[in-house]
Amino acid sequence: MRLPPADWTKRQGLSALIAALDDKVRYVGGAVRDTLLDLEVKDVDIATPLLPDDVIERLKAASIKVIPTGIAHGTVTAILPDGPVEITTLRRDVSTDGRRATVAFSEDWKEDAARRDFTINALSADPHSREIYDYFGGLDDLEGPHIRFIGSAAERIAEDHLRIMRYFRFLARFGRRQVDDEAFDACTTAAEKLETLSRERVADELLKLLQTEDPRFAVNQMLDAGIFDHIIREIDGDAGAQISRLVEREQRLAVAPTAIRRLVAILPKDVHKADAIAKDLKLSKKQQKAIGQRLSSGFTLAADNQANSRSIAYRTSVDAARDTALLFAGESALLDMLSQLKDWQPPTFPLTGGDLIKRGLKPGPVVAKTLATIETAWIAQGFPDETWIKKFVDEQEFPLHS
Structure with a gap:
């Protein structure tokens, strides 16, 4: 050939x-x-x-x-x-x-x-x-496709324990829905050896796996093999269903996958636990922040029926808001939340503390508190222009001269 x-x-x-x-x-x-x-x-x-x-x-x-x-x-x-x-x-x-x-x-x-x-x-x-x-x-294995270790799977893994992660990554990318029994058994047997590797190397392979077009089968095989017990101590109890729902939504709505969004799907839905896991995996500060934003926004979405994707995007970012919708929105709200974000960028709040001081508000903590109150109302109204803000401020009984 x-x-x-x-x-x-x-x-x-x-x-x-x-x-x-x-x-x-x-x-x-x-x-x-x-x-x-x-x-x-x-x-x-x-x-x-x-x-x-x-x-x-x-x-x-x-x-x-x-x-x-x-x-x-x-x-x-x-x-x-x-x-x-x-x-x-x-x-x-x-x-x-x-x-x-x-x-x-x-x-x-x-x-x-x-x-x-x-x-x-x-x-x-x-x-x-x-x-x-x-x-x-x-x-022949490419034709299968069949992800198979060269020679003895156990010996190849003993040479480099990271090959456990690589097996499931290649299974996600090329293997479709066919597991090599010898490889699976060897990975299961040696799974605890992942704990001897640097967390950066393990995290890098995990993120690469999650970035593949469709990692659902591989993730579920990893769950069955107990692989995550040696990567993420506390994984979401419904991780298989969570990643499956997310990937189905991404594919149906033609949304490009991201590893962090998919990682959030399988992490425990507790900001503190997820943050501890992200730190343990030695993820970057940017990645840690992204995980926290999505989980926090998910709680906001669940607790406040008035929450919308634009308000989330304003507080975080458009990407975070999109991910929040894909991860946590009910099916009936999903399309509306995503449509709100199409071709939209968060505006800049057109009022500063200095503006309030010029209107007579005494400098001090009350400035920040008043500004936050006005900003919250502005967001709830859908980010109207400065005319609305001027009228709103005039109508409120703020202690401008206190």
Whole structure:
């Protein structure tokens, strides 16, 4: 079988890079896999039996900028006009402890392919002939589709515990609704090993999984396998149904998925518990804030029948309001809440504390309190113009001269 024609193979500078390495290269990994699946290729990876120092010297001689991004593990990055290309020397594992590996360089293509995780990721292709090399049945598994570890699933997971998360991520992206029994059993057995990994690595894989087009099946398989017991201590008791309802709404309404929105769906609906989980996962401050906004807005929506998506958007953001509707609105209110946000941006409140002081209000805490009262009324009225505000202020008995 040969690699189909693909635009990424025509990237500016790629042919010069290959020539500089005397054609001792192959395309590997996701670029080959995704081309065969007719998916967009974002990252181009190349493998070579040439040693890293030799690769660097050859690229510099060809006036190609190169950065030793992972030199200890044999990886350098060539900077081409159309984007970076990673070049890694063939390797074999010398030892592993489930978190990191000690490697030795190799000249054996099959030996290098054997250290990858799944059969569909072990494919490689010659840049000129486009011949595909498949040592472990990856092509058949792509047809399945079937997400299968290379060799023993338990051994592959023992080499790198993060492969548990990667299995379910690839199941979400490619596996449709077919689970490999050996892989599932191995992931279930080794699930507690996830607790030995950095929380950042686990969170990164979880968010990537949730970002896939349809993670419902994979999430439910993770729930069945007890995987979340070692990631999120207190998950929503109805997480499977929550993520299913959310994804169904996204697909029906053609709303692009976001990982944070989907994470909120499976988190406990308690702001403090969810915040503790977000911090434990080492999520960014921005991500932590986004989770808190959506949960808090969800409580507002449930407690106040007059709450609407524009008031939520004003207090938070349009994205947060949209997510709140998708996550928490009843079916009868959902479309109306989303339509309120279409082509709408929150206005700026056209009144300041200084304006109130100019009207005679004594500086102090009363200014902020009065301003908040007026702003709340302004929001409830649908953000009217300054004329309404002037009339409202004139009609109220604010202690302007107190």
